[in-house]
Amino acid sequence: MFPTPSPPHGNSSRASPSVTGERKAPKEQPRIRRRNRLITSCLECRRRKLKCDKLQPCTNCTKFSRDCLYIAPALDPAGQAKIANLKEKMGMLEKTLEEDIARRTRSEQSITGMGVLSKSQLPGMADDLSDQEDEEDVKDLVPTSLAIEDAAYYEDEDVNEDLIDLGISLGKLRITERVGGFVRPRFNEELGQAIKKLPKTEDSNLNPFLKQSPSTWMAPGHEYIPPSSSFCFSSGLHKTTLLTHLPSKVMVDKLMDHYWRAVHIVARTVHRPSFERQYERFWNDISVGIEPRSSFQAVVFAALLSSTISMTENKILEEFGVARDSLVDNFREGTEAALSRANFLHTTRLETLQAFVMYLISLCRAEVTRAHSALTGTCIRLAECMSLHRDPSHYTSNAIEQHVRRLVWYQICFLDLRTCEATGPRPQIRREDFDTRFPNNIDDADLEKGIQVNEDRNYFTDMTIMRMRIECYEMHRVLWTERPKLDSKRTTLTTLLSKIQRFCQAMEKTYLPFLHKNQPLHVLAMEIYGILSCRMYVMVLQKFTSTHYRIMPERLRSMSMSCAIMTLEHSMVIETTPALSTWSWYVGALHQNHAALLLLSEFYITNERDPSVEARIWRCLDHVFSLSPSITGEAKCRMVLEELRGRIETYHATRRVRAPARMEHAGPPEDPGASEQRDRRSSSVQSGVSSSFTVSSGNSSHHLQPGYQHQSQMANLDSMASLNYSLGAGNSPALHPQASAEVHNYTFAGPAHDGTISQSAGTGTSPSQGQHSHEQSESSITTGSSSEPNNAAGMLGGTGGSPLDMLPEIDWVSSYFPFQQEYD
Known part of the structure; x- marks a missing residue:
């Protein structure tokens, strides 16, 4: 053994008490004793x-x-002392590490109260992607500097504060300062540069917008429902009684029956069996002269408000003999009064917050103002104060309560995204700030019976549509967080597109196997998913769209146009198919037709245009802007852009929108020489680089390279789950540029949502669109109806040379509706 070191260097226990007292620090940690073996x-x-x-x-x-x-065999005392000190320091480091791990574990357990509980994982995001290197054709691509996240206004005493901040409308399109969630204070200049590329036309006498005055297109539309200005601060609302706004039980029962069919399916916030029991008790209390509790009154009025909003003017007149607006105002005031009586601003009752969320869902759809956004912010703070951002399994084992708390929280998450994209600036809720799990894909009846309440079902349930919406919106939240990182080069465009691709693949692997094309609710689920999934690509790519000084790489341009067209087509199916008309009232909450602007600006940016793609685009744009199919495409494009530029200039002048001082102006188009040089450079890159993504699904795969590609035919796939998504740098539900079904005869052979209705839908387009489609029918190919059983998706791929051929054919309409095309 080594001899014992001297006191100055060795163990402090061998030193005298006086020396030990002098040397010991106030918080000195005990040394680790080690044996010094020979x-x-x-x-x-x-x-x-x-x-x-x-x-x-x-x-x-x-x-x-x-x-x-x-x-x-031996060291001198100095060497022995150095070895001893080194071993002591190593021992202290090991002990500190052990204590840190133990402290972190205790901290996590104290937060959950039951061990570490991970939050809901988005499909396809289990193994997060590290940043992937961009393709050669996008390495030098930078986002436009003309789109920012924040808006500012000039201070002016003459500004009309009574003007509602709804922006301007043009057909079905409504935009504020924000286009696709970004503020574009020089958008009128951008449109002006786009107009210069279009030839002048003489069809101005056919312009349907000439007779519209600013008081028309700056005024609220019929979908606008404002919250009362006295909602939060008036002292008189709580003095109103329940019977002030509550109609007869017969009328309320009819409205509630419509609520379960039209609202509960797409905007679920309650557990139906529990609600119905309380609803019976509600009327029993009224019949004996007892006033029901204020919180449930608010829930009932919010449900009646939602039901009334989801009904058409004609149906309300036919059923109840009153005007729709008066009935909506009555139930809105009744909901606000009930919330005021329930003290919603300082409540701790989940039922009151539930009613507040139902109230906001009804209001925050097609037309949203800062008033809606302010109330949503209040709702978020109230929910967090009630710990809805923590999974309810921390606090309760009641399956129904857990389910309702999760539902309410994710509806609040949706309201956060909906209001921020309309009024900005960015989502208030971040995914790292909450651990609430997704509501299980389970029937309400199973929750009631307590049958495997913590397991998702592998079939279509009451919750399937809502669950798909929730997961899509949480992916939107991820993209809201990731998009700013593109500007600072902390991530790459390829990485974001790959994340979307993996998410879509995981969603389709989960849900497609149990969706059937002859069930209206199943078709509705896929149309909603189609809108939300296509929007993800547009969200990422919109800042890279072509401008006056550079054109977007063809691969990304094709991708963005494809997804924009599909977004509008999915929406058209919901709006124009009679079998889906019950839920068409909610389309405005899913998208705001901003994809139409991308199509207008991108398709005419170059002179190379595919006629079949152009026909498909104008079927969508005619639907959005209510244009006549008799006018040529370029004339309509110029007509819409000029009208849009004029309206935006008027709105910006009225609202006094301020652009950042350092923001450049949208300058003139680049000179032809620079354009030719850019085209040659792009061509050399496309021909010299063979980078691609290969994505396999099922038993087949596609290998595609950037640029124009010939897509081979795909037919008679075994199931919808085997659809292949393959892109140069990502993935999207893609369109078939030539198989554009002009006239769809949709037939639902199976039962509808109540199991009793079998109905046949008419054409998927309006008469004017049908006429326009007929003109283009010769340039289309025939897609026959599928003879496969449920889950079969017979498709034909395109064989043309369109820029969109690089994307695989996924025609949701033909995949989920048996149809037959008619040609003259």
Whole structure:
């Protein structure tokens, strides 16, 4: 053994008490005592962990011809002291590490109260992607500097504060300062540069917008429902009684029946069996003269408000003999009065917050103002104060309560995204700030019976549509967070597109196998998913759209146009198919037709245009802007852009929108020489680089490269789950540029939502669109009806040379509706 070190360097316990007291620091940690063993083995045996026979040289070193070295038999006191100090420091580091791990574990357990509980994981995001290198054709691509996240206004005493901040409308399109969630204070200049590329036309006499005055297109539309200005601060609302706004039980029962069919399916916030029991008790209390509790009154009025909003003017007149607006105002005031009586601003009752969320869902759809956004912010703070951002399994084992709390929280998350994209600036809720799990894909009846309440079902349930919406919106939240990182180069465009691709693949692998094309609710689920999934690509790519000084790479341009067209087509199916008309009232909450602007600006940016793609685009744009199919495409494009530019200039002047001082102006188009040089450079890159993504799904795969590609035919896929998504840098539900079904005869052979209705839908387009489609029918190919059983998706791929051919054919309409095309 080594001799014991001297007191100045050795163990402090051997020092005298006086010396120990002088040297000991106030918070000195105890030293780790270690035995200093004498090393007798050679260094090579110690390093290789072999038993050394301690010969000179040892047997192991002799056998393998190694240098056999030994440590000196003893060290001087100074060397021994250094070794002892080194071992002490190593021991202290090990002990500190152990304490840190133990402290972190205790902290996590104290937060959950039951061990670490991970939050809901988005499909396809289990193994997060590290940043992938961009393709050659997008390495130098930078987002436009003309789109920002924040808006500012000039201070002016003459500004009309009574003007509602709804922006301007043009057909079905409504935009404020924000287009696709970004503020574009020089958008009128951008439109002006786009107009310069279009030839002048003489069809101005056919312009349907000429007779519209600013008081028309700056005024609220019929979908606008404002909250009362006295909602939060008036002292008189709580004085109103329940019977002030409550109609007869017969009328309320009819409205509630419509609520379960039209609202509960797409905007679920309650557990139906529990609600119906309380609803019966509600009327029993009224019949005996007892006033029901204010919180449930608010829930009932919010449900009646939602039901009334989801009904058409004609149906309300026919059913109840009153005007729709008066009935909506009555139930809105009744909901606000009930919330005021329930003290919603400082409540701790989940039922009151539930009613507040139902109230906001009804209001925050097609037309949203800062008033809606302010109330949503209040709702978020109230929910967080009630710990809805923590999974309810921390606090309760009641399956129904857990389900309702999760539903309410994710509806609040949706309201956060909806209001921020309309009024900005960015989502208030971030995914790292909450651990609330997704509501299970389960029937309400199973929750009631307590049957495997913590497991998702592998079939279509009451919750399937809502669950798909929730997961899509949470992916939107991820993209809201990731998009700013593109500007600072903290992530790449390829990485974001790949995340979307993996998410879509995981969603379709989960949900497509149990969706059937002859069930209206199943078709509705896929149309809603189609809108939300296509919007993800547009969200990422919209800042890279073509401008006056550079054109978007063809691969990304095709992708963005494809997704924009599909977004509008999915919406058209919901709006124009009679079998889906019950839920068309909610389309404005899913998208605001901003994809139409992308199509207008991108398709005419170059002179190379595919006639079949153009026909498909104008079927969508005619629907959005209510244009006549008799006018040429370029004339309509110029007409819409000029009208839009004029209206935006008027709105910006009225609202006094301020652009950042350093923001450049949208300048003139680049000169032809620079354009030719850019085209040659792009062509060389496309021909010299063979980068691609290969994505396999099911038993097949596609390998596509950037640029124009010939897509081989795909037919008779075994199931919808085997659809292949393959892109140059990402993935999207893509369109077939030539198989554009002009006239769809949709037939639902199976039962509707109540199991009793079998109905046939008419054409998927309006008469004017049908006429326009007929003109283009010769350039289309026929897609026959599928003869496969449920889950079959017979498709034909395109064979043309369109820029969109690089994307695989996924025609949701033909995949989920048996139809037959008619041609003259």
